[in-house]
Amino acid sequence: MDRLLNVTTVLSVLLLVMVLVSVRRAHIRVEYSVSWLLACAVMLILSRARPVLEFVTAHTGIPDTPLTLFLTAGSVFLIMFFRFSIIISHLRDDNIALAQRVAILEYHIRSLQGNEN
Amino acid sequence: MTRATGPDSVLVIVPAFNEEGAIAGVVGSIRREMPGVPVLVIDDCSKDGTLNLARAAGAEILALPHHLGLGGCVQAGYKLAHELGFEYVIRVDGDGQHDARDIPRILERLKSSGCEMVIGSRFVMENGSRAGVLRSLGIRFFRAVLRPILGQPVHDPTSGFVGVNRRALAVFSRSFPLEYPEIEALVVLQRRRFRFEEVPVKMHPRVTGRSSITAAKSLYYIFHVLLGVFVNVLKYDRRQRRGPSRASDGGKGG
Numbered sequence: 001m002d003r004l005l006n007v008t009t010v011l012s013v014l015l016l017v018m019v020l021v022s023v024r025r026a027h028i029r030v031e032y033s034v035s036w037l038l039a040c041a042v043m044l045i046l047s048r049a050r051p052v053l054e055f056v057t058a059h060t061g062i063p064d065t066p067l068t069l070f071l072t073a074g075s076v077f078l079i080m081f082f083r084f085s086i087i088i089s090h091l092r093d094d095n096i097a098l099a100q101r102v103a104i105l106e107y108h109i110r111s112l113q114g115n116e117n
Numbered sequence: 118m119t120r121a122t123g124p125d126s127v128l129v130i131v132p133a134f135n136e137e138g139a140i141a142g143v144v145g146s147i148r149r150e151m152p153g154v155p156v157l158v159i160d161d162c163s164k165d166g167t168l169n170l171a172r173a174a175g176a177e178i179l180a181l182p183h184h185l186g187l188g189g190c191v192q193a194g195y196k197l198a199h200e201l202g203f204e205y206v207i208r209v210d211g212d213g214q215h216d217a218r219d220i221p222r223i224l225e226r227l228k229s230s231g232c233e234m235v236i237g238s239r240f241v242m243e244n245g246s247r248a249g250v251l252r253s254l255g256i257r258f259f260r261a262v263l264r265p266i267l268g269q270p271v272h273d274p275t276s277g278f279v280g281v282n283r284r285a286l287a288v289f290s291r292s293f294p295l296e297y298p299e300i301e302a303l304v305v306l307q308r309r310r311f312r313f314e315e316v317p318v319k320m321h322p323r324v325t326g327r328s329s330i331t332a333a334k335s336l337y338y339i340f341h342v343l344l345g346v347f348v349n350v351l352k353y354d355r356r357q358r359r360g361p362s363r364a365s366d367g368g369k370g371g
Contacts, residue, residue: 096185096295100193103159103181107197 004066005047008073012043035083039076046072121202127154127224128203130194132187133211134161137170139323144174146217147209157197158211161190167211187277188295199283199290207280212323215278219318223280226316233285233311234303236271237278237318251335259300262343266350267307272315274300285311294345297338301345308349 019036022028028036046053046069057068121128129147133140140158147156158171162184172178179197181190191208198206205227209215219237227235240256252275259274277299281289285306294301306313 096189096192099182099185100189100196103179103193104197104200107177107179 001065004069005050005053008043008069009047012040012047016040016044032084032087035080039073039080042076043069043073121204124204125228126203127151127205127207128198128201129154129156129207129209129220130191130198131156131158131171131176131209131211132161132190132194133158133163133167133171134184134187134190135163135165135167136211136213137163137165137167139213140167140211141170141174143209143211143213143215143217144171144176147220148175150217150220157194159190159194161185161187186296188293188298191298192289192293192295195281195286195293196290199286203286204283205280206286208277210277214320214323216319216321219278219316222316223278223318226314227280227282230314231312232314233282234306234313235280236273236276236313236315237280238273238276238315239318239320240272255335255339258339259342262346263300263303266304266346271303271313274303276318278318278320297342297345300342301349304346304349308352 016037019028019033019040023030023033046056053065053068056062056072057065060068062068062071129151131140131143131147136143144156144158147154156176157179158167158176159179160168160171160181162181168178168180179193181193185193194208195206205224207220207223209217209220215237223235223237226232256273256275260271263271263274279299288305288309288311289302292305294305303313
């Protein structure tokens with residue numbers, strides 16, 4: 001169990017560092033890094049604060065403490081993926097509307113140029 | 118610049134993606150059947166010579182900066198037609214399957230019936246054109262699903278050979294399904310209490326290229342369209358319950 005918690009601690013810290021480096025290099029925008037940082041923080045707290053993990057295990061009826069850790073991690077990432085799906089959908093809608101607008105404006109510009117010539 | 122002229126102004130739009138084998142013939146046949154009617158080819162960022170061939174054939178071009186898929190491509194045409202003030206828009210596919218000789222019949226029904234949409238249907242007549250086995254099965258399935266939702270039978274719900282008037286144009290330029298749009302578009306119209314009719318048309322085998330809906334994609338197509346239909350039903354039912362003023366609001370394409 002301790003070894004498992006050490007592994008998840010190392011993974012959480014690695015992820016945390018990767019996210020911070022990516023934000024610093026502007027590969028991830030700050031607003032989208034918040035979800036990742038929160039996920040890392042949750043994993044880190046559960047990995048290092050064993051009483052908290054055991055408290056959650058006891059009160060959720062999960063039969064196994066490591067299972068609690070993985071279920072929590074899975075849940076956090078599912079919520080993040082859901083949030084990103086919403087963001088991607090909005091971006092796709094905006095992207096399509098913009099592409100259509102660019103095409104229509106180019107059509108108008110060509111038409112105006114054609115009228116001038 | 119192509120501008121709507123008069124109260125009965127008509128525009129023919131042709132969505133096209135990599136249709137260099139067929140597009141010149143499609144534009145030419147439309148111009149022969151509908152002299153004086155502008156033809157707008159919406160090029161969905163083709164990688165072949167579609168754009169140049171369409172222009173050479175005498176079409177106006179709306180060139181999308183990147184590939185949007187059929188729904189986004191058609192909606193771009195509807196948006197432009199609406200901005201330019203056209204009263205009627207006929208959509209003809211760029212693959213050569215639709216017979217331009219049927220356009221006057223669709224237009225005539227659109228004007229005389231007062232319906233918001235007229236669908237060129239392969240199956241209105243008993244001896245109408247035949248689709249492939251898989252497509253026929255899919256069409257039968259969607260006929261059965263759509264019958265209670267639309268409140269009237271629709272023989273060819275997947276037909277892309279359609280005419281719309283300005284009221285439908287206003288709706289579609291704000292809200293149009295982006296993937297596999299034909300069936301969902303019917304539901305979008307019906308939920309606004311708009312009407313549609315079908316007229317018999319002939320469809321030819323595709324001149325070049327392949328349908329975007331392959332056998333492997335059929336299951337995804339059915340699932341996607343069913344989901345889109347029910348989302349539209351729920352969305353507009355909720356708006357109706359909230360109040361009639363909101364039922365006419367536009368939404369984003371889905």
